[in-house]
Amino acid sequence: MKKRLVSLLAMATMTASMFAACGTTDMGGEAATEEKEPATAEEIDAEAAAVDLGEDTGKVLNIYVWNEEFKSRVTDHYPNYEEVDATHGKIGDVDVVWQITENAGNAYQDNLDAALKGQADAADDDKVDIFLIEADYASKYCDTDYTMPLSDLGITSSDLADQYEYTQTIVKDGSGRVKASSWQAASAGLIYNRDIAKEVLGTEEPDEVQAAVADWSKYNETAKKVADAGYTMCSVMDTYRTYSNNVSGQWVQDGKVVVDDNIMNWVDDSMALVEDKAETTYALWGDDWAKGKYPEGKQFCYFGPAWFFNFCLDVDKEGTVANDGRWGFCEGPQSYYWGGTWICAATGTDNPNLVKDIILTMTTDQSVLKEIATADLDCVNSKTVLGELANSDEGNMDLLGGQNPYAQLAAGAEGIDLSNLSPYDQGCNEEFQNAMKNYFEGNATKEEALDLFKKAISEKYPTLTVE
Structure with missing residues (x-):
C-alpha cells in the first residue's frame, strides 16, 4: 500500500498543471488522467482486501470544506470528536484543522486546487487529508489522481452496499473505482x-x-x-x-x-x-x-x-x-x-486509517446516519435507514x-x-x-x-x- 501511495502521489505531481490549464470554474473533462482499463467489481474488492495501510503518522488532519455543514455533522455525530474552536478540533491525539473557504467566486476550488498541487512538497502537518466535493464538479477531482480510490483505503463494495447507486456512479473514475462517499442522498x-x-x-x-x-x-x-x-x-x-x-x-x-x-x-x-x-x-x-x-x-x-x-x-x-x-x-x-456532498481522501494523506474511519462512520454507519436524519432533517445515503424512517414516526x-x-x-x-x-x-x-x-x-x-x-x-x- 505504501508503494501505491507513493506512486499515486508522483502521478499527482505530474498532473498538477491540469488544474491551471483547464480554468478555475470547470475543467471540462480535460483534467482526466490517462484512461485506465475498466476493472471489475471483483478485482477492485480483491485490491481492497489486500490493502495494508500501516500506521498513521500524521499529527494534524486537514479537512478542506466550503461551509460548516460537514463540520457540524462530525462535531455532532462522529465518536470521540472534541471541538476546540470554530476551526479546530481533536480526535484522540490528532489535531483536526478545518480549512473553510466559501464557494463564492470559485474561491473554495481555487484554494483547494492550490493545496492539491502543492501536496507532494507540503510538510506533513500541511498535507490535505480530506476534502469535500459537490456533484456539479465531482468529475473534476475524481478523474485525477489527487483523490484516492476508496479501495486503496481497504473499503469494499460490501461496505457501500446500502448506499444508493447514483451516489457512487457520480464519483467513479474511468477505471470504475469509487473515489468518494456521501452521507446524503439528495x-x-x-x-x-x-x-x-x-x-x-x-x-x-x-x-x-x-x-x-x-x-x-x-x-x-x-x-x-x-x-x-x-x-x-x-x-x-x-x-x-x-x-x-x-x-x-x-x-x-x-x-x-x-x-x-x-x-x-x-x-x-x-x-x-x-x-x-x-x-x-x-x-x-x-x-x-x-x-x-x-x-x-x-x-x-x-x-x-x-x-x-x-x-x-x-x-x-x-x-x-x-x-x-x-x-x-x-x-x-x-x-x-x-447537490449532495462527497468526502474524498486526498492522495498523500499521512492519516489513511483515520480518513478511512471517518468516511465509513459518516457515510455507512446506520446508527450515525439515523442520527443525522432525525437531528438534521437530512435525507441520508442508506436504503435501510430511509426504509425505517418511512415507516416510523421518527420520520x-x-x-x-x-x-x-x-x-x-x-x-x-x-x-x-x-x-x-x-x-x-x-x-x-x-x-x-x-x-x-x-x-x-x-x-x-x-x-x-x-x-x-x-x-x-x-x-x-x-x-x-x-x-
Whole structure:
C-alpha cells in the first residue's frame, strides 16, 4: 500500500498543471488522467482486501470544506470528536484543522486546487487529508489522481452496499473505482404551500397534490389555476434542474455542445408561464426569490431536496411557512437530484486509517446516519435507514405539518439516472440559464438568447463547437 501511495502521489505531481490549464470554474473533462482499463467489481474488492495501510503518522488532519455543514455533522455525530474552536478540533491525539473557504467566486476550488498541487512538497502537518466535493464538479477531482480510490483505503463494495447507486456512479473514475462517499442522498421533489394548495386545489394531502403535478402537462395546468387565484407557482429557475436531470443525451457529443429537447421544453414551458404570470424570473437565493418562504409571498412551491428543508426555508424564523408547519412535499413532475456532498481522501494523506474511519462512520454507519436524519432533517445515503424512517414516526417533520417525506425521497433516489452526466454540466447549465433569463425578462428573443449561450460556451470551451 505504501508503494501505491507513493506512486499515486508522483502521478499527482505530474498532473498538477491540469488544474491551471483547464480554468478555475470547470475543467471540462480535460483534467482526466490517462484512461485506465475498466476493472471489475471483483478485482477492485480483491485490491481492497489486500490493502495494508500501516500506521498513521500524521499529527494534524486537514479537512478542506466550503461551509460548516460537514463540520457540524462530525462535531455532532462522529465518536470521540472534541471541538476546540470554530476551526479546530481533536480526535484522540490528532489535531483536526478545518480549512473553510466559501464557494463564492470559485474561491473554495481555487484554494483547494492550490493545496492539491502543492501536496507532494507540503510538510506533513500541511498535507490535505480530506476534502469535500459537490456533484456539479465531482468529475473534476475524481478523474485525477489527487483523490484516492476508496479501495486503496481497504473499503469494499460490501461496505457501500446500502448506499444508493447514483451516489457512487457520480464519483467513479474511468477505471470504475469509487473515489468518494456521501452521507446524503439528495433526491429532490416539490415542496408546496399547504394553505395555497387547499384553496386552489381543494386539498393539501401529498398524494392528491402529486396528482395535480404528476407530469409537466399537469404541472402547467395547475400553475395557471394558481395564477388565476392570485398566486405564483415559483421561479422558472426552480424548475430547471428537474428538466436538466432528465435529458436524452450529454451536453457534449462528438465535440459539439447539443441543447437537449428537454432543456428547450423548459424554455418554452417557462416562457408560457411567465407570460401568464404563473412563474417569476427571480434568481435563486435572491431577496425576491426568498419571499416565498413567508405566507405574504404568495408562492405555491419550491423545488428542492431534503437539505432544502433545513438550510433554505428558515424554519427557525417566526412567521415563515416552515415555522408554521405549513409546507408539504411530493415527488413532482419527474425524479431528479440536487447537490449532495462527497468526502474524498486526498492522495498523500499521512492519516489513511483515520480518513478511512471517518468516511465509513459518516457515510455507512446506520446508527450515525439515523442520527443525522432525525437531528438534521437530512435525507441520508442508506436504503435501510430511509426504509425505517418511512415507516416510523421518527420520520415525521414539523415543518411539513407532521408529514413523513422519506418514502417519496427514497423512491426519488432509486429513480435517479446519471447516464447523461458529463464534466461539462456545471458550465453549460449555468451559462444556459444566464442566457435564457434575458429571454424570460424580455431583453432578448429566444434566438438571441441562444446566441448569447453559444458565445459564452465558445469562450469557456474554445475547443468545442455549439450546434
